[in-house]
Amino acid sequence: MKFSCEKALLQAVLGTASRAVASKSSIPALEGLLLQATPAGLTVSGYNMQTGIRAKVSAEVTEPGEIVLNARLFGDIVRRMPDDIIVFSADPKLTVHLKCGDADFDILGLSAADYPELPEVEDEYGFSIQQKVLRAMIEETAFAVSTNESRPVHTGALFEIADSGLTMVAVDGFRLAIRKEPLEKLEGGAFSFVAPGSALNEVKGICADTDDLATVTLGKRHLLFEVGDTELICRRLEGEFLDYRNAVPRRNPIAVVADTKALIQSIDRVSVVISEKLKSPVRCVFEDDRVVLSARTGNGEAKDVCRVSGSGGGLEIGFNNRYLMEALKYAPAETVRLELNTGVSPCVIVPTEEADDNFLYMVLPVRLKASE
Numbered sequence: 001m002k003f004s005c006e007k008a009l010l011q012a013v014l015g016t017a018s019r020a021v022a023s024k025s026s027i028p029a030l031e032g033l034l035l036q037a038t039p040a041g042l043t044v045s046g047y048n049m050q051t052g053i054r055a056k057v058s059a060e061v062t063e064p065g066e067i068v069l070n071a072r073l074f075g076d077i078v079r080r081m082p083d084d085i086i087v088f089s090a091d092p093k094l095t096v097h098l099k100c101g102d103a104d105f106d107i108l109g110l111s112a113a114d115y116p117e118l119p120e121v122e123d124e125y126g127f128s129i130q131q132k133v134l135r136a137m138i139e140e141t142a143f144a145v146s147t148n149e150s151r152p153v154h155t156g157a158l159f160e161i162a163d164s165g166l167t168m169v170a171v172d173g174f175r176l177a178i179r180k181e182p183l184e185k186l187e188g189g190a191f192s193f194v195a196p197g198s199a200l201n202e203v204k205g206i207c208a209d210t211d212d213l214a215t216v217t218l219g220k221r222h223l224l225f226e227v228g229d230t231e232l233i234c235r236r237l238e239g240e241f242l243d244y245r246n247a248v249p250r251r252n253p254i255a256v257v258a259d260t261k262a263l264i265q266s267i268d269r270v271s272v273v274i275s276e277k278l279k280s281p282v283r284c285v286f287e288d289d290r291v292v293l294s295a296r297t298g299n300g301e302a303k304d305v306c307r308v309s310g311s312g313g314g315l316e317i318g319f320n321n322r323y324l325m326e327a328l329k330y331a332p333a334e335t336v337r338l339e340l341n342t343g344v345s346p347c348v349i350v351p352t353e354e355a356d357d358n359f360l361y362m363v364l365p366v367r368l369k370a371s372e
Contacts, residue, residue, distance in 0.1 A: 020046035030116070043056050056229040067096065067110070127186050127216055132211065154242070248346075257309040258309075262306055266293050271295065281321070291305070327349055
């Protein structure tokens with residue numbers, strides 16, 4: 001096996017595929033990267049039995065072949081090499097020689113026969129969406145993906161695909177995030193699936209800030225995300241996802257409009273006295289054209305006022321500071337409408353213009369004690 005490749009290109013493709021490499025595994029090959037050299041170029045694969053990433057790079061291949069190399073060692077060597085062409089050669093005894101400029105390395109590889117095959121994804125249904133839009137949608141919902149393994153289906157995000165577009169939903173029992181966008185291309189009619197949150201974080205990492213399309217294919221048990229020359233394959237999550245349409249109360253008698261940034265800053269100020277050891281909800285009192293925020297812990301007491309449009313009628317309600325702040329932080333709008341009902345009802349955060357209906361966040365309140 002022999003090929004040559006530009007250092008920068010090889011380093012980039014190793015970084016991408018390494019995202020799916022197992023840090024520790026009973027199968028040594030899974031701690032490595034599978035390199036496959038063919039006349040078409042070089043393919044580098046990482047796989048941890050849950051998520052697999054296959055990335056292609058242009059290389060001059062003089063002898064086709066395949067080998068597995070320890071991901072951390074190979075990545076460290078390539079990163080330290082000078083900016084030049086790397087010449088890679090491997091003999092039948094799996095000894096690899098790497099040369100770049102005046103730098104030389106000899107390392108041992110593993111047989112490609114020891115590497116588990118990545119799953120094949122049957123082409124049942126699919127859709128295409130701009131990479132930058134998919135990346136934004138994942139970022140603006142993934143924060144609400146559950147980490148509680150007792151309901152595995154909620155450790156992922158629901159994708160609903162229809163003629164109207166793509167809807168992504170994440171829920172963790174304390175908050176809910178919904179994002180909607182129109183689609184470029186839809187194949188096979190309406191469908192839905194749940195993608196693991198861990199895999200979606202990797203998809204976000206390989207999507208660029210570009211109008212180029214990413215393609216998502218739904219198989220019987222697996223999902224395939226194709227982004228440029230990179231493929232990510234992961235297992236679908238099975239189970240009954242929350243009926244989110246019926247979980248969101250929309251007939252709320254109180255509605256106020258807030259500047260997103262200003263409200264985040266007010267929550268951030270009063271959160272100064274809150275810590276991991278000294279927890280406290282942020283108490284919000286919605287009055288005429290303003291909301292008074294406060295928090296009290298053993299560290300001290302903090303209070304701030306944020307101007308809003310509309311009247312809250314003196315409603316008093318408490319929130320986990322991080323949950324409320326994250327919902328506002330990821331809302332893709334400069335102003336938001338907060339819909340409220342009672343001190344024990346959820347707060348629904350939506351765009352100020354109903355025509356913009358592209359996001360909805362819901363945060364459950366925290367019961368306030370008289371002393372807080």
